[in-house]
Amino acid sequence: MICVALPGLAISTEGQMTGRGLEGFYRAGRRVLSRCVVRVAGREPVAVQARMAAADRARFVGTLRASPGTGPDPDVIVERDRYADGTERITLHSAAARPLRLPVEVALGTDLADLGAIASGKAGPELPASVHDSGLRWSSATGNATVTAAPPPSDALASAGLLRWELELPPGGSASVELRVRPDRAGPLRAVVRAATSPVAVARAEGDDPRVHAFLRTSIEDLQALLLRDSARPADTHLAAGAPWRCGLAPADALVAARMALPLGTGLAAGTLRILARTQLGGPGPQAGMIPGPRRDAGPHLPPHCTGTEATLLFPVLLAEARRWGLPERETEELLPAAERCLTWLRTTAERDAYLRDPHPEGPARCETQAHAHRAALLGADLLDSCGRSGGAALRQWAEELRTAFRRDFWVDGPGGGRPAVARTPDGRPVPPLCSAAVHLLDTGLLGGGGMAPGLLDKVQTESLARLLGSPVMDSGWGLRGLGAKEPGFNPFGHRAGAVRVQETALAVAGLAAAGYEKEASALLLGVLAAAESFGHRLPEMYAGQQRTEGSAPLPHPAACRPAAIPAAAGVLLLTTLAGIRPDAPAGTVTLRPLRGAPLGEIGLTGLRVAGAPFSVRVSRLGLAMVEEAAESLQLGV
Numbered sequence: 324m325i326c327v328a329l330p331g332l333a334i335s336t337e338g339q340m341t342g343r344g345l346e347g348f349y350r351a352g353r354r355v356l357s358r359c360v361v362r363v364a365g366r367e368p369v370a371v372q373a374r375m376a377a378a379d380r381a382r383f384v385g386t387l388r389a390s391p392g393t394g395p396d397p398d399v400i401v402e403r404d405r406y407a408d409g410t411e412r413i414t415l416h417s418a419a420a421r422p423l424r425l426p427v428e429v430a431l432g433t434d435l436a437d438l439g440a441i442a443s444g445k446a447g448p449e450l451p452a453s454v455h456d457s458g459l460r461w462s463s464a465t466g467n468a469t470v471t472a473a474p475p476p477s478d479a480l481a482s483a484g485l486l487r488w489e490l491e492l493p494p495g496g497s498a499s500v501e502l503r504v505r506p507d508r509a510g511p512l513r514a515v516v517r518a519a520t521s522p523v524a525v526a527r528a529e530g531d532d533p534r535v536h537a538f539l540r541t542s543i544e545d546l547q548a549l550l551l552r553d554s555a556r557p558a559d560t561h562l563a564a565g566a567p568w569r570c571g572l573a574p575a576d577a578l579v580a581a582r583m584a585l586p587l588g589t590g591l592a593a594g595t596l597r598i599l600a601r602t603q604l605g606g607p608g609p610q611a612g613m614i615p616g617p618r619r620d621a622g623p624h625l626p627p628h629c630t631g632t633e634a635t636l637l638f639p640v641l642l643a644e645a646r647r648w649g650l651p652e653r654e655t656e657e658l659l660p661a662a663e664r665c666l667t668w669l670r671t672t673a674e675r676d677a678y679l680r681d682p683h684p685e686g687p688a689r690c691e692t693q694a695h696a697h698r699a700a701l702l703g704a705d706l707l708d709s710c711g712r713s714g715g716a717a718l719r720q721w722a723e724e725l726r727t728a729f730r731r732d733f734w735v736d737g738p739g740g741g742r743p744a745v746a747r748t749p750d751g752r753p754v755p756p757l758c759s760a761a762v763h764l765l766d767t768g769l770l771g772g773g774g775m776a777p778g779l780l781d782k783v784q785t786e787s788l789a790r791l792l793g794s795p796v797m798d799s800g801w802g803l804r805g806l807g808a809k810e811p812g813f814n815p816f817g818h819r820a821g822a823v824r825v826q827e828t829a830l831a832v833a834g835l836a837a838a839g840y841e842k843e844a845s846a847l848l849l850g851v852l853a854a855a856e857s858f859g860h861r862l863p864e865m866y867a868g869q870q871r872t873e874g875s876a877p878l879p880h881p882a883a884c885r886p887a888a889i890p891a892a893a894g895v896l897l898l899t900t901l902a903g904i905r906p907d908a909p910a911g912t913v914t915l916r917p918l919r920g921a922p923l924g925e926i927g928l929t930g931l932r933v934a935g936a937p938f939s940v941r942v943s944r945l946g947l948a949m950v951e952e953a954a955e956s957l958q959l960g961v
Contacts, residue, residue, distance in 0.1 A: 327548040327566045327886055328379040328407035334567060338370050338383030338403050342432060342449070345441060345567065348409045348504050352570060354441060355468040356504040357449070358432035358484070361401065361413060364389055364425050368401040375859060378544035378886065379407040390419045399423070399492075407548070409504040417492035427500065428487045431470055435463045438567060452481045458502075459484060467507040472500060522560055522590030523547055524932045528898055531924030531944070534856050535898060539928075541860040542894030545886035546584060546591075555601065559594040562892075565864055565884025574599055574616045574634035576889055579826060582641050583892035585648045586899045588932035592645040593654050599638065600661035612668030614638055621689075622805065622819030623812035624756050625746055628681045628689060636695040638665045643706040644769050649908040649934040659710055666703045666718065669696060673721055677728055678747065687746040687754065693729055694763035694779055697722050701776040702768045709771060709909065729779045740787035743780070757797065757807035758819075759827035761788055765834025773905035773914030773960045775837050785838055792831055793843030800871025801854040802828035803847060808868070815868040815878075822865040822880055825851065829893035833900045836918055845922035848897055852923075855894070862890035901926055902942050905960075908934040912960035913953065919946035933957065 326333040332349040340346050342357035349355065361368065368385025376382045382404055386397035400416040417423050436446035452459040457475035461468050476486040490498040523546045528539040546562065551572070553559040562580045564573035578599070581592040604613045616631030639662040646655050672679055678688035679696050700722040704715035733744050735755045743761050744753035765788070767776040780788060791797060796807045802823035806813050814820045828851050835844035850871065855862050857876045863885035867878035879885075901923060903916030913933055921944050929939040929952070936954035943949070950959060 324373065324375055324381045325566050325885065326375075326379050326381050326405060326407040327545070329549055329551050329563050329566070329570055331379075331407040331409060332566055332570070333381065333405050333407045333409075335373070335381055335383075335405060337373055338385055339367060340405075342434075345438075347433070347441075349438060349567070350409065350506050352438045353466060353506070354433060354436050354438065354446075355409065355506050356431065356433045356470065357436075358430060359411060359502070360430040361403070362428050362430070363387055363399065363401060363415065368399075369397070375861070376404070378541070378548035378861075381405045389417075389423055389425060390421070393419075399425070411502045411504075412499060413502070414497055414499040415490060415492060416497045417495060419492070420494055422494060423492040425490050425492060426487065427490055428485055429472075429500070429502065431459055431484045431486065431502075433461050433468055435461060435466055435468060437465075442568075449484075452484045454479045454481045458486065468504060469507060470502055470504045472502050474500070521547055521550070522588060522594060523550070523584065524587040524930055524937075526587055526895075526928060526930035528926060528928050530926035532852075532926070534852055534860070535923060535926055537860045538852065538855050538894050539898055542862075542891045543587065545861060545891035546580075546587075546888070546895075549886060549888050549891065550591075553594070553598045556597070559597045560591065561595045561598050562591070562888035564889075565887030568882070568884055569887075572598070573630070574602070574614050575630040575637065578634055578637040578641050580888035580892040582637070582644060583829065583889070583896040585645060586895055586904065586931045586933075586938075589645045589648050589650040589654075589935075592641055592648075593650060593658070596638065596642055596645075596658050596661070599634065600658060603661055603664060609672070610668075612664035612671075614665070620819055622758065622817065624754055624758075625687060625689065628686075628692070632679070632681050632692060633695055635665050635668060636692075636699040638662055639699050639703040639706060640695075640768055643702040646706065646709075646909065647769050647771070647907050649906070649932065649936075651935070652909075655710065659706075659712070662703065662706065663712065663714070666699070666707070666714065669699060669703075670714075670717065670721065673725075677725075680749070685749055687748055689746045689760070690733055690743050691760040691763040693725065693733070694766065697725050697729075697779050698766065698768045698776060700725075702770065705770050705776075726777070726779055730781055730784065733779075734784060739790065740783065742791055743784070743788060756810040756812075757791060758810075759797070759803050759805045759824065759831070762792065762803065762827045762831040762834060764788065765838060766830050767834070767837070769905060771907050771910060773907050773912060775905075778838075786840075789835055789838065789840040789843050792835065793840070793846060795870070798843075798847060798850065799823055799868045800850050801866065801868075801877045802851040803831050804868035805865075808870075816880060818865065818880075818882075821868040823851075823854070823868045823877070824865045825862050825887075825890040825893050826864075829896050832897055836900050836903065837916070841918050841920050844900075845918065845920055848900075848922060851897065858885070861886055862894065863887060864890055898926070898928065899931070902928060902940045902948050904931075904933070904938075904940065906933045906957075907960070908957075911956050911958055913938075913950070913957050914960035915940065915948040915950070917942045917946055917948040921946045927951070
């Protein structure tokens with residue numbers, strides 16, 4: 324169980340924190356406490372429950388029998404509330420018929436190791452402690468950590484890392500001890516989080532399917548837990564990619580998550596765009612205008628690709644769509660020059676070749692990169708035109724030429740109508756395996772007037788792709804596989820070779836619904852919702868792509884982040900797709916295109932944000948949508 328309130332983490336497997344594996348409290352990637360073992364009257368409580376109470380809190384319950392001669396029933400309950408900020412509250416409840424005087428001791432220890440060293444098995448031994456104030460302190464060359472206790476312990480034994488109390492419990496009474504651990508010179512984390520104005524609205528879902536409420540609530544809690552402030556401009560926030568492995572800024576992931584979370588407001592998108600605009604490469608050269616990003620594995624059939632290319636093409640897309648959702652004109656104008664530089668990089672790069680190649684001009688031309696570039700050109704042109712800037716016509720012309728070439732060069736004929744190639748090699752050969760990357764061809768983006776941009780595929784090709792995505796080869800029953808089950812190199816646990824990645828599944832649901840293939844969209848939606856339920860409504864970034872059978876559950880991926888920004892934001896996208904909300908705040912309209920089949924029955928979404936105001940919508944069991952709350956300036960479009 325991972326409690327998150329970045330930059331704080333608390334990783335636990337059960338109530339007793341023994342220091343094995345990744346267990347411990349972390350701050351900014353360093354373990355500040357690895358061991359926290361509680362004993363009452365010399366014995367460890369018997370664990371009876373461990374659960375997540377919120378994104379930043381876990382609760383553990385244990386019992387023990389403190390009164391001799393009273394039979395097998397426990398008469399003391401030990402509750403432990405563990406917070407990501409480094410706080411642990413230990414509460415003892417007595418059910419004994421007489422007063423109890425119980426010795427309580429807590430054994431503490433830490434190695435002050437870096438998370439990467441711990442994960443690779445290179446953490447050092449525990450450090451010696453010293454008595455400090457009302458607790459203990461540890462020091463090393465890499466830093467210091469302190470545990471303080473309230474009430475102060477009656478005894479502290481530094482050599483054993485022990486704090487001791489004698490607690491008095493009247494019949495039916497309770498007593499608590501609170502521990503706080505933090506690195507030296509670090510302020511209280513929770514106060515900072517509470518003081519921040521969250522850019523993520525607290526929306527709610529209700530309906531015939533009882534899972535939607537918990538799914539949206541957990542998704543929003545995880546988004547808030549993964550928020551980080553920019554070190555240069557603390558007013559700007561972005562989402563960390565995921566815990567525990569990716570607690571920093573991953574540009575492409577941050578943009579994808581902010582885009583999926585637009586129904587919760589435009590503040591997160593604006594902060595993310597401002598942060599990344601400050602990283603944009605300048606000067607002359609082929610990379611001028613790019614948003615830097617690391618390379619990422621692309622599976623068994625393609626070399627690693629550059630996430631900087633994806634981030635650069637996502638930047639103008641997010642700005643254009645955030646404007647449609649209600650980003651103020653002042654903020655749009657502030658970010659427009661950075662978006663123009665991204666689009667200039669796109670036009671300059673496109674002049675050298677018919678297709679964008681990744682990660683270098685001699686690399687393969689990937690279908691998802693062409694989809695990103697096509698969408699960026701169309702939405703970028705729409706953005707430039709609506710803001711009175713030049714360059715939109717040239718982008719549209721290039722997008723039209725790309726459509727023509729793509730439909731000819733990237734389509735692999737075959738039984739059932741064929742499929743899109745995942746890439747084309749530098750010498751023009753298609754790379755044919757069926758991969759989930761093809762879902763980006765359905766993600767066309769939101770234009771003015773509530774319309775969708777045209778896609779790279781024609782109608783017949785889109786129908787063939789929709790049929791393939793809805794087949795058992797791709798649909799595992801829990802979501803969309805990263806690689807078709809019959810393709811060479813398929814591995815149900817492969818990050819890009821067969822595992823279900825929530826990002827592609829959510830994009831497939833939204834894209835199929837927008838294209839009119841509601842049957843396939845509904846099947847994928849129901850599958851990922853069932854997976855979310857088995858994961859306690861907190862989706863990991865990926866899980867095994869094994870076929871769903873009766874009575875089975877999805878298998879967790881051992882390296883997956885959970886919580887992660889994109890799966891949390893995907894929960895928002897999946898549920899709002901049911902209503903098909905397409906706003907155009909500058910024009911003062913909002914259009915609804917709900918799923919007519921109403922796969923989850925009636926559903927109501929409240930507390931969303933459109934045009935800077937609360938927005939609520941309800942979809943009936945007949946698939947009819949009705950706006951229940953909206954800004955006064957908005958009108959319902961056709």
